[in-house]
Amino acid sequence: MKYDIIIAGGGTAGCACAYTAGKLGLRVLLVEKNSFLGGSITSALVIPAMKTSDDAINTDFFDKLYSELKKVNGAITYMDGNKGWFNPELTKIILDKLMTEANVEVLFESSIKEIEENLSSYIVTIEGNNSLHSLEMLLGHIETNYLVDATGDAKICQKLNCEFLEKKSQPINLRFIMSGVNAEKFSNWIMDFDKDRNVTTSCVVNGNTYLSTAYTWDESTNWALRPVFRRAIADGAITEEDSNYFQIFSIAGTPDSVAFNCPRLISNTKNPYIEGRLSILRLSKFCNKYLPGFENAYISSIADSLGVRVSNRVKGKYVYTADDLRSGKCFENPVVVSNYPIDVHSEKKDNSTLEKVYQEYQLPIESLMVNDNLFVIGRCISADFEAQAALRIIPSCFSMGEGLAKYLASRSYR
Numbered sequence: 001m002k003y004d005i006i007i008a009g010g011g012t013a014g015c016a017c018a019y020t021a022g023k024l025g026l027r028v029l030l031v032e033k034n035s036f037l038g039g040s041i042t043s044a045l046v047i048p049a050m051k052t053s054d055d056a057i058n059t060d061f062f063d064k065l066y067s068e069l070k071k072v073n074g075a076i077t078y079m080d081g082n083k084g085w086f087n088p089e090l091t092k093i094i095l096d097k098l099m100t101e102a103n104v105e106v107l108f109e110s111s112i113k114e115i116e117e118n119l120s121s122y123i124v125t126i127e128g129n130n131s132l133h134s135l136e137m138l139l140g141h142i143e144t145n146y147l148v149d150a151t152g153d154a155k156i157c158q159k160l161n162c163e164f165l166e167k168k169s170q171p172i173n174l175r176f177i178m179s180g181v182n183a184e185k186f187s188n189w190i191m192d193f194d195k196d197r198n199v200t201t202s203c204v205v206n207g208n209t210y211l212s213t214a215y216t217w218d219e220s221t222n223w224a225l226r227p228v229f230r231r232a233i234a235d236g237a238i239t240e241e242d243s244n245y246f247q248i249f250s251i252a253g254t255p256d257s258v259a260f261n262c263p264r265l266i267s268n269t270k271n272p273y274i275e276g277r278l279s280i281l282r283l284s285k286f287c288n289k290y291l292p293g294f295e296n297a298y299i300s301s302i303a304d305s306l307g308v309r310v311s312n313r314v315k316g317k318y319v320y321t322a323d324d325l326r327s328g329k330c331f332e333n334p335v336v337v338s339n340y341p342i343d344v345h346s347e348k349k350d351n352s353t354l355e356k357v358y359q360e361y362q363l364p365i366e367s368l369m370v371n372d373n374l375f376v377i378g379r380c381i382s383a384d385f386e387a388q389a390a391l392r393i394i395p396s397c398f399s400m401g402e403g404l405a406k407y408l409a410s411r412s413y414r
Contacts (some may be wrong), residue, residue: 001136001137001141001142001143002027002141002142002144003025003027003028003029003105003142003143003144003145004021004027004028004141004144004145004146004412005017005021005027005029005145005146005405006028006029006030006031006122006124006142006144006145006146006147006148007028007029007030007031007111007148007150007247008031008111008112008148008150008151008153008155008156009031009032009033009039009149009150009152010030010031010032010034010037010038010095010106010150010214011037011038011039011040011041011043011150011152011376011378012039012040012041012394012397012398012401013038013039013150013204013378013397013398013400014030014032014037014039014148014377014401015030015038015039015061015095015099015149015157015401016062016376016397016398016399016400016401016402016405017150017377017401017402017404018030018098018099018102018104018106018398018405019064019098019101019102019403019405020060020061020102020401020405020406020409021100021102021105021408021409022102022103022104023101023102024405024406024407024409025409026405026409026412027106028102028103028105029104029107029142029144029167030099030104030105030106031110031111031112031126032106032107032109032110033109033110033111034108034109035108035109036092036095036096036108037092037095037096037106038088038091038092038095039097039152040307040394040397041086041088041091041197041393041394042088042091042092042095042212043288044080044173044175044303044304044305044306044307044308045087045088045175045176045177045259045301045303045305045307046074046175046261046307046394047084047085047086047087047249047251047259047280047338048078048082048084048085048086048249048252048259049082049084049085049086049393049394049395050082050084050217050340050393050394050395051080051081051084051222051395052337052338052339052340052395052396053335053337053338053340053360053394054081055360056336056337056395056399057334057336057337057396057401057403058193058228058335058399058400058402058406059395059398059399059402060371060400061398061401061402062083062084062398063083063093064098064399065086065094065095065098065170066083066084066086066262068094068097068098069086069087069091069094069252072093072094072253073087073090073091073251073252073253074086074087074090074091074253075087075252075253075317075392076203076205076206076210076252076253077205078201078203078210078212079201079203080201081109081142084251084394084395085209085210085250085251085252087252087253087254088251088254090253091141092368093239094192097181099394100322103240106365107126107128107132107133107137108128108129108132109128109129109132110122110126110127110129110132110133110138111126111127111128111155112124112125112126112156113125113127113329114159114332115147115156115159115160116141117160118143120145120148120372120373121143121144121145121373122144122373122374123141123142123143123144123145123380124141124142124144124147124299124414125140125141125142126138127266128340133252135201137149137271144372145310145412146374146375146408147373147374147375148372148374148375148376148377148404149314149374149375149376149377149380150376150377150378151378151380152308152311152378152379152380153308153312153380154311154312154376154380155205155310155313156314156374156376157312157370157376157380158312158327159372160370161313162315162370162374163314163315164312164313164314164315165313165314165315165319165382165384166385167313167384168385169263169308170307170310170344170345170346170389171245171264171266171345171346171347172264172265172272172306172307172308172309173245173261173262173263173264173265173276173306173307173308174263174273174276174277174279174280174281174302174303174307175259175260175261175262175264175302175303175307176259176260176284176298176299176301176302176303177251177255177257177258177259177260177295177300177301178257178258178260178284178287178294178297178298178299178300179254179256179258179294179298179300180256180297180298180300181256181258181293181294181297182256182293182294182295182296183208183209183211183250183258183293184209184293185292185293185323186211186291186292186293186294187202187209187211187293188279188407189291189292190211190213190291191201191211193224194201194213194224194225195224195246196224196372197267199214199223199224200212200213200224200226200253201213202328205310205375208255209250209255210250210252211248211249211302211329212247212248212249212250213225213247213248213249214233214246214247214248215245215246216244216245216246216352217227217229217243217244217245217349218349218350218352219350220350221351223244228290228291229243229246231290232289232290233285237282237285237286237289237290238283238286239279239282240280240396241267241279242282242283242286242347243262244261244263244266245261245262245264245345246260246262246265246283247260247261247262248260248261249261249409256270257300258297260280260283262283263276263279263280263283264286264345265279266293266347267347268282272306273306276306276367277302279352280302280328281299282301283364284297284299288370292327301391302341308379309379309386309389309391309392310379310385310389311343311379311380312380312392313379313380313381313382313383313384313385313388314370314376314380314381314382315379315382316366316367316368316369316370316382317366317367317369317370317371317382318364318366318367318382318386319367319381319382319383320363320364320368320381320382320383320387320391321384321386321387322342322384322386322387324387325342325357325361325386325387326357326361327361327392328359328360328361329361329362330361331360331362331363331364331365331366332364332368333364333365333397333404333407334362334363334364334365334403335363335364335365335368335400335402335404335407336362336363336391336396336399336400336403337360337361337362337389337394337399338360338363338391338393338395338399339357339361340357340390340391340393340396341354341355341356341357341390342354342355342386342387342389343355343388343389343390343393344385344389345350345407351353353389357390360389360403363379363381363391363396363400365403365407366382367381367382367383367401367406368381368382368400368404369382370382375404375408377404378396378397378400378401379392379397381400
Protein backbone atom coordinates (compact mmCIF):
# COMPACT_ATOMS: atom_id res chain seq x y z
CA MET A 1 0.00 0.00 0.00
CA LYS A 2 1.60 3.25 -1.09
CA TYR A 3 0.66 6.95 -0.88
CA ASP A 4 2.18 10.10 -2.25
CA ILE A 5 1.65 11.86 1.09
CA ILE A 6 0.78 10.71 4.59
CA ILE A 7 -0.24 13.52 6.92
CA ALA A 8 -0.26 12.98 10.67
CA GLY A 9 -2.82 15.32 12.22
CA GLY A 10 -6.13 16.51 10.80
CA GLY A 11 -6.11 19.98 12.30
CA THR A 12 -6.11 23.26 10.42
CA ALA A 13 -2.76 22.84 8.64
CA GLY A 14 -3.22 19.10 8.07
CA CYS A 15 -6.69 19.48 6.52
CA ALA A 16 -5.55 22.27 4.19
CA CYS A 17 -2.60 20.17 3.07
CA ALA A 18 -4.66 17.01 2.58
CA TYR A 19 -7.47 18.70 0.65
CA THR A 20 -5.13 20.63 -1.63
CA ALA A 21 -2.91 17.63 -2.34
CA GLY A 22 -5.94 15.47 -3.08
CA LYS A 23 -7.41 18.04 -5.46
CA LEU A 24 -4.05 18.19 -7.23
CA GLY A 25 -4.22 14.47 -7.92
CA LEU A 26 -1.95 13.05 -5.23
CA ARG A 27 -2.91 9.98 -3.22
CA VAL A 28 -3.29 11.18 0.36
CA LEU A 29 -3.73 9.45 3.71
CA LEU A 30 -4.74 11.65 6.65
CA VAL A 31 -4.25 10.13 10.11
CA GLU A 32 -6.23 11.80 12.92
CA LYS A 33 -6.25 10.90 16.64
CA ASN A 34 -9.78 12.25 17.24
CA SER A 35 -13.10 11.11 15.77
CA PHE A 36 -13.38 14.34 13.78
CA LEU A 37 -11.20 16.82 11.91
CA GLY A 38 -10.52 20.49 12.57
CA GLY A 39 -8.04 20.48 15.44
CA SER A 40 -7.95 23.87 17.11
CA ILE A 41 -11.25 25.03 15.54
CA THR A 42 -13.29 22.01 16.57
CA SER A 43 -11.49 20.22 19.38
CA ALA A 44 -10.09 23.29 21.15
CA LEU A 45 -12.94 25.70 20.16
CA VAL A 46 -10.48 28.30 18.85
CA ILE A 47 -12.99 30.53 17.09
CA PRO A 48 -13.05 32.85 15.29
CA ALA A 49 -9.91 32.67 13.17
CA MET A 50 -7.93 35.88 13.51
CA LYS A 51 -7.90 38.29 10.60
CA THR A 52 -4.67 38.57 8.64
CA SER A 53 -3.36 40.37 5.56
CA ASP A 54 -5.63 41.10 2.59
CA ASP A 55 -2.65 40.06 0.43
CA ALA A 56 -2.37 36.59 1.99
CA ILE A 57 -1.39 33.75 -0.34
CA ASN A 58 -2.46 30.10 -0.45
CA THR A 59 -6.00 30.93 0.65
CA ASP A 60 -7.98 28.63 -1.66
CA PHE A 61 -8.73 26.15 1.13
CA PHE A 62 -9.77 28.91 3.55
CA ASP A 63 -12.08 30.37 0.91
CA LYS A 64 -13.56 26.97 0.08
CA LEU A 65 -14.18 26.13 3.74
CA TYR A 66 -15.85 29.51 4.25
CA SER A 67 -18.07 29.18 1.19
CA GLU A 68 -19.20 25.67 2.12
CA LEU A 69 -19.87 26.66 5.73
CA LYS A 70 -21.83 29.71 4.64
CA LYS A 71 -24.19 27.47 2.64
CA VAL A 72 -25.21 25.76 5.90
CA ASN A 73 -25.30 28.94 8.00
CA GLY A 74 -22.00 28.01 9.61
CA ALA A 75 -19.90 31.08 8.76
CA ILE A 76 -20.28 34.84 8.69
CA THR A 77 -18.13 37.76 7.66
CA TYR A 78 -17.75 40.08 10.63
CA MET A 79 -17.80 43.87 10.40
CA ASP A 80 -14.00 44.09 10.05
CA GLY A 81 -14.12 41.87 6.96
CA ASN A 82 -13.00 38.76 8.82
CA LYS A 83 -14.45 35.63 7.16
CA GLY A 84 -13.10 33.35 9.90
CA TRP A 85 -16.18 33.37 12.13
CA PHE A 86 -16.93 29.63 11.95
CA ASN A 87 -19.35 27.32 13.71
CA PRO A 88 -17.19 24.52 15.21
CA GLU A 89 -19.76 21.71 14.98
CA LEU A 90 -20.66 22.46 11.39
CA THR A 91 -16.95 22.75 10.59
CA LYS A 92 -16.56 19.07 11.51
CA ILE A 93 -19.17 18.11 8.92
CA ILE A 94 -17.90 20.36 6.16
CA LEU A 95 -14.33 19.14 6.62
CA ASP A 96 -15.58 15.57 6.16
CA LYS A 97 -17.33 16.70 2.98
CA LEU A 98 -14.21 18.42 1.64
CA MET A 99 -11.94 15.44 2.31
CA THR A 100 -14.39 13.17 0.51
CA GLU A 101 -14.55 15.59 -2.41
CA ALA A 102 -10.74 15.56 -2.66
CA ASN A 103 -10.51 11.74 -2.44
CA VAL A 104 -8.51 11.96 0.79
CA GLU A 105 -8.49 8.74 2.82
CA VAL A 106 -9.03 9.56 6.50
CA LEU A 107 -8.22 7.32 9.45
CA PHE A 108 -9.98 8.51 12.60
CA GLU A 109 -9.00 7.50 16.13
CA SER A 110 -5.59 6.54 14.78
CA SER A 111 -1.94 7.48 15.02
CA ILE A 112 1.36 6.54 13.44
CA LYS A 113 2.98 3.94 15.65
CA GLU A 114 6.29 3.24 13.94
CA ILE A 115 8.28 4.87 11.15
CA GLU A 116 11.04 3.33 9.07
CA GLU A 117 13.18 5.35 6.65
CA ASN A 118 13.55 3.62 3.30
CA LEU A 119 15.89 5.50 0.94
CA SER A 120 13.68 8.26 -0.51
CA SER A 121 10.49 7.23 1.28
CA TYR A 122 9.05 6.26 4.66
CA ILE A 123 7.27 3.09 5.75
CA VAL A 124 4.82 3.51 8.62
CA THR A 125 2.58 1.33 10.71
CA ILE A 126 -0.71 2.61 12.08
CA GLU A 127 -2.41 1.92 15.38
CA GLY A 128 -6.09 2.68 15.76
CA ASN A 129 -9.63 1.52 16.31
CA ASN A 130 -9.94 -1.85 14.61
CA SER A 131 -13.71 -1.50 14.47
CA LEU A 132 -13.28 1.49 12.16
CA HIS A 133 -10.45 0.36 9.89
CA SER A 134 -9.38 -2.77 8.07
CA LEU A 135 -6.72 -5.06 9.51
CA GLU A 136 -4.76 -4.52 6.32
CA MET A 137 -4.56 -0.81 7.13
CA LEU A 138 -3.70 -1.34 10.80
CA LEU A 139 -1.32 -4.27 10.46
CA GLY A 140 0.26 -3.60 7.10
CA HIS A 141 3.32 -1.54 6.27
CA ILE A 142 2.30 1.62 4.43
CA GLU A 143 4.79 3.43 2.22
CA THR A 144 4.77 7.14 1.41
CA ASN A 145 6.95 9.43 -0.64
CA TYR A 146 6.35 12.34 1.73
CA LEU A 147 5.57 12.37 5.43
CA VAL A 148 4.01 15.50 6.94
CA ASP A 149 3.95 16.21 10.68
CA ALA A 150 0.83 18.27 11.38
CA THR A 151 0.34 17.00 14.93
CA GLY A 152 0.92 20.38 16.58
CA ASP A 153 3.37 18.84 19.06
CA ALA A 154 5.76 17.44 16.42
CA LYS A 155 5.05 13.86 17.46
CA ILE A 156 6.36 12.43 14.18
CA CYS A 157 9.56 14.44 14.37
CA GLN A 158 10.04 13.24 17.95
CA LYS A 159 9.77 9.62 16.79
CA LEU A 160 12.42 10.33 14.16
CA ASN A 161 14.75 12.03 16.68
CA CYS A 162 14.80 15.30 14.80
CA GLU A 163 16.56 18.35 16.17
CA PHE A 164 14.41 20.85 18.07
CA LEU A 165 14.75 24.53 18.87
CA GLU A 166 14.95 25.96 22.37
CA LYS A 167 11.70 25.25 24.20
CA LYS A 168 9.73 28.22 25.53
CA SER A 169 6.13 28.40 26.66
CA GLN A 170 3.01 30.53 26.66
CA PRO A 171 -0.04 30.02 28.90
CA ILE A 172 -2.65 27.57 27.65
CA ASN A 173 -6.42 28.02 27.50
CA LEU A 174 -9.39 25.73 28.00
CA ARG A 175 -12.16 27.33 25.96
CA PHE A 176 -15.89 26.95 26.38
CA ILE A 177 -19.25 28.08 24.98
CA MET A 178 -22.31 29.50 26.73
CA SER A 179 -25.73 29.38 25.07
CA GLY A 180 -29.04 31.01 25.92
CA VAL A 181 -27.47 34.47 25.72
CA ASN A 182 -29.69 37.43 24.86
CA ALA A 183 -27.16 38.83 22.41
CA GLU A 184 -29.12 41.98 21.61
CA LYS A 185 -29.50 42.88 25.29
CA PHE A 186 -25.83 42.26 26.04
CA SER A 187 -24.76 44.13 22.91
CA ASN A 188 -26.81 47.19 23.83
CA TRP A 189 -25.32 47.19 27.32
CA ILE A 190 -21.66 46.55 26.46
CA MET A 191 -21.59 48.95 23.51
CA ASP A 192 -22.80 51.71 25.82
CA PHE A 193 -20.58 50.60 28.72
CA ASP A 194 -17.38 50.31 26.66
CA LYS A 195 -16.79 53.05 24.06
CA ASP A 196 -13.43 51.61 22.92
CA ARG A 197 -14.10 50.18 19.45
CA ASN A 198 -10.67 48.56 19.41
CA VAL A 199 -11.98 46.30 22.19
CA THR A 200 -15.76 46.08 21.92
CA THR A 201 -17.66 45.78 18.64
CA SER A 202 -21.07 44.62 17.51
CA CYS A 203 -22.92 44.26 14.22
CA VAL A 204 -26.03 42.67 12.73
CA VAL A 205 -25.61 39.90 10.14
CA ASN A 206 -28.66 38.25 8.58
CA GLY A 207 -30.84 39.83 11.25
CA ASN A 208 -28.77 38.45 14.16
CA THR A 209 -26.52 40.32 16.57
CA TYR A 210 -22.85 39.34 16.64
CA LEU A 211 -20.32 40.87 19.00
CA SER A 212 -16.92 40.75 20.62
CA THR A 213 -15.40 42.22 23.78
CA ALA A 214 -12.42 41.63 26.06
CA TYR A 215 -10.70 42.34 29.38
CA THR A 216 -7.38 41.41 30.98
CA TRP A 217 -5.95 42.06 34.40
CA ASP A 218 -3.17 44.20 32.89
CA GLU A 219 -3.11 47.65 34.51
CA SER A 220 -1.46 49.19 31.45
CA THR A 221 -4.80 49.21 29.58
CA ASN A 222 -7.85 51.15 30.72
CA TRP A 223 -10.35 48.30 30.38
CA ALA A 224 -13.99 49.36 30.67
CA LEU A 225 -14.88 46.04 32.32
CA ARG A 226 -12.32 46.45 35.12
CA PRO A 227 -14.81 47.66 37.78
CA VAL A 228 -17.13 44.76 36.95
CA PHE A 229 -14.36 42.21 37.43
CA ARG A 230 -13.08 43.97 40.56
CA ARG A 231 -16.55 43.84 42.09
CA ALA A 232 -16.88 40.14 41.28
CA ILE A 233 -13.50 39.39 42.84
CA ALA A 234 -14.44 41.36 45.97
CA ASP A 235 -17.72 39.42 46.14
CA GLY A 236 -15.84 36.11 45.92
CA ALA A 237 -17.59 35.16 42.68
CA ILE A 238 -14.31 34.65 40.80
CA THR A 239 -10.65 34.56 41.71
CA GLU A 240 -8.01 37.07 40.70
CA GLU A 241 -6.51 34.41 38.43
CA ASP A 242 -9.88 33.85 36.72
CA SER A 243 -9.77 37.49 35.68
CA ASN A 244 -6.35 37.41 34.04
CA TYR A 245 -7.80 37.10 30.51
CA PHE A 246 -11.37 37.33 29.26
CA GLN A 247 -12.41 37.47 25.61
CA ILE A 248 -15.70 36.51 23.98
CA PHE A 249 -17.08 36.19 20.45
CA SER A 250 -20.49 35.30 19.05
CA ILE A 251 -20.71 32.09 17.01
CA ALA A 252 -21.86 31.91 13.39
CA GLY A 253 -25.29 30.36 12.99
CA THR A 254 -26.01 30.26 16.73
CA PRO A 255 -26.37 33.93 17.74
CA ASP A 256 -27.54 33.02 21.25
CA SER A 257 -24.16 31.34 21.86
CA VAL A 258 -20.88 32.96 22.87
CA ALA A 259 -17.39 31.45 22.60
CA PHE A 260 -14.92 32.24 25.39
CA ASN A 261 -11.19 32.58 24.73
CA CYS A 262 -10.57 31.76 28.38
CA PRO A 263 -9.83 30.74 31.05
CA ARG A 264 -6.12 31.32 30.44
CA LEU A 265 -4.36 28.98 32.83
CA ILE A 266 -1.32 30.65 34.31
CA SER A 267 -0.38 28.64 37.39
CA ASN A 268 1.65 25.46 37.37
CA THR A 269 -0.83 22.65 37.77
CA LYS A 270 -0.68 18.89 37.42
CA ASN A 271 -4.10 18.82 35.82
CA PRO A 272 -5.05 21.87 33.72
CA TYR A 273 -8.32 20.25 32.66
CA ILE A 274 -9.59 20.08 36.25
CA GLU A 275 -8.40 23.59 37.06
CA GLY A 276 -9.77 24.89 33.78
CA ARG A 277 -13.22 23.38 34.19
CA LEU A 278 -13.54 24.73 37.72
CA SER A 279 -12.59 28.17 36.44
CA ILE A 280 -15.18 27.80 33.64
CA LEU A 281 -17.87 27.16 36.23
CA ARG A 282 -16.92 30.30 38.15
CA LEU A 283 -16.75 32.41 34.99
CA SER A 284 -20.15 31.17 33.81
CA LYS A 285 -21.74 32.15 37.14
CA PHE A 286 -19.96 35.51 36.91
CA CYS A 287 -21.56 36.10 33.51
CA ASN A 288 -25.01 35.11 34.84
CA LYS A 289 -24.77 37.63 37.67
CA TYR A 290 -22.77 40.57 36.32
CA LEU A 291 -23.37 40.75 32.56
CA PRO A 292 -26.83 41.84 31.32
CA GLY A 293 -28.13 39.39 28.73
CA PHE A 294 -26.43 36.38 30.35
CA GLU A 295 -29.05 35.87 33.08
CA ASN A 296 -30.38 32.65 31.54
CA ALA A 297 -27.20 31.55 29.79
CA TYR A 298 -25.60 28.17 30.48
CA ILE A 299 -22.45 26.21 29.65
CA SER A 300 -23.23 24.30 26.46
CA SER A 301 -19.77 23.07 25.47
CA ILE A 302 -16.27 22.72 26.92
CA ALA A 303 -13.32 22.13 24.60
CA ASP A 304 -12.10 18.55 24.24
CA SER A 305 -8.50 19.73 24.15
CA LEU A 306 -6.44 22.59 25.49
CA GLY A 307 -5.71 25.66 23.45
CA VAL A 308 -1.94 25.46 23.07
CA ARG A 309 -0.10 28.45 21.64
CA VAL A 310 3.38 26.96 21.41
CA SER A 311 4.98 23.59 22.09
CA ASN A 312 7.82 21.82 20.28
CA ARG A 313 9.42 23.67 17.37
CA VAL A 314 11.43 21.62 14.89
CA LYS A 315 14.75 22.83 13.50
CA GLY A 316 14.23 22.71 9.76
CA LYS A 317 16.30 23.70 6.74
CA TYR A 318 15.68 27.36 7.57
CA VAL A 319 14.92 28.78 11.01
CA TYR A 320 12.63 31.76 10.46
CA THR A 321 13.34 34.59 12.89
CA ALA A 322 11.60 37.62 14.35
CA ASP A 323 14.20 39.74 12.53
CA ASP A 324 13.07 38.18 9.24
CA LEU A 325 9.51 39.01 10.19
CA ARG A 326 10.11 42.60 11.31
CA SER A 327 12.18 43.40 8.23
CA GLY A 328 9.67 41.87 5.82
CA LYS A 329 12.38 39.68 4.31
CA CYS A 330 11.35 38.17 0.97
CA PHE A 331 11.96 34.57 -0.11
CA GLU A 332 11.95 32.71 -3.41
CA ASN A 333 9.23 30.24 -2.34
CA PRO A 334 6.97 31.78 0.32
CA VAL A 335 4.03 29.75 1.67
CA VAL A 336 2.58 32.42 3.97
CA VAL A 337 2.13 36.17 3.61
CA SER A 338 0.80 37.84 6.74
CA ASN A 339 0.86 40.97 8.86
CA TYR A 340 -0.46 39.47 12.10
CA PRO A 341 1.37 40.87 15.15
CA ILE A 342 3.83 39.09 17.41
CA ASP A 343 1.40 37.85 20.05
CA VAL A 344 3.07 36.50 23.20
CA HIS A 345 0.93 35.79 26.27
CA SER A 346 2.54 35.92 29.70
CA GLU A 347 1.66 34.52 33.10
CA LYS A 348 2.70 37.84 34.63
CA LYS A 349 0.57 40.96 34.79
CA ASP A 350 1.51 43.68 32.28
CA ASN A 351 4.05 41.40 30.63
CA SER A 352 2.25 40.13 27.52
CA THR A 353 3.30 41.36 24.07
CA LEU A 354 1.19 42.36 21.09
CA GLU A 355 3.76 43.91 18.77
CA LYS A 356 2.32 45.39 15.60
CA VAL A 357 4.07 44.62 12.34
CA TYR A 358 4.11 47.53 9.93
CA GLN A 359 4.70 45.59 6.72
CA GLU A 360 3.80 42.18 5.40
CA TYR A 361 6.17 39.29 5.99
CA GLN A 362 6.75 35.96 4.27
CA LEU A 363 7.38 32.47 5.61
CA PRO A 364 9.57 30.36 3.26
CA ILE A 365 8.91 26.75 2.30
CA GLU A 366 12.31 25.87 3.81
CA SER A 367 10.88 26.50 7.31
CA LEU A 368 8.53 23.57 6.69
CA MET A 369 11.31 21.24 5.50
CA VAL A 370 13.04 18.88 7.88
CA ASN A 371 14.57 16.93 5.00
CA ASP A 372 13.63 16.21 1.38
CA ASN A 373 10.82 13.84 2.40
CA LEU A 374 9.81 15.00 5.89
CA PHE A 375 7.88 18.21 6.48
CA VAL A 376 6.26 20.02 9.39
CA ILE A 377 3.28 22.40 9.33
CA GLY A 378 1.30 24.21 12.01
CA ARG A 379 2.56 25.62 15.27
CA CYS A 380 5.68 23.39 15.41
CA ILE A 381 7.36 24.88 12.31
CA SER A 382 11.00 25.90 12.16
CA ALA A 383 10.75 29.41 13.61
CA ASP A 384 12.08 31.17 16.66
CA PHE A 385 9.78 31.84 19.61
CA GLU A 386 8.69 35.36 18.67
CA ALA A 387 8.19 34.59 14.98
CA GLN A 388 6.13 31.52 15.83
CA ALA A 389 3.96 33.70 18.06
CA ALA A 390 2.90 35.63 14.95
CA LEU A 391 2.58 32.63 12.63
CA ARG A 392 0.52 30.26 14.81
CA ILE A 393 -2.90 31.69 13.86
CA ILE A 394 -5.41 29.59 11.90
CA PRO A 395 -5.23 31.45 8.52
CA SER A 396 -1.44 31.11 8.46
CA CYS A 397 -1.70 27.40 9.30
CA PHE A 398 -4.18 26.98 6.43
CA SER A 399 -1.70 28.71 4.12
CA MET A 400 1.20 26.53 5.31
CA GLY A 401 -0.73 23.35 4.59
CA GLU A 402 -1.95 24.52 1.20
CA GLY A 403 1.42 25.93 0.19
CA LEU A 404 3.21 22.73 1.14
CA ALA A 405 0.73 20.62 -0.85
CA LYS A 406 1.26 22.75 -3.96
CA TYR A 407 5.02 22.47 -3.55
CA LEU A 408 4.92 18.68 -3.17
CA ALA A 409 2.56 18.32 -6.13
CA SER A 410 4.96 20.33 -8.30
CA ARG A 411 7.82 18.03 -7.23
CA SER A 412 5.79 14.89 -7.89
CA TYR A 413 4.95 15.86 -11.45
CA ARG A 414 8.40 16.96 -12.59
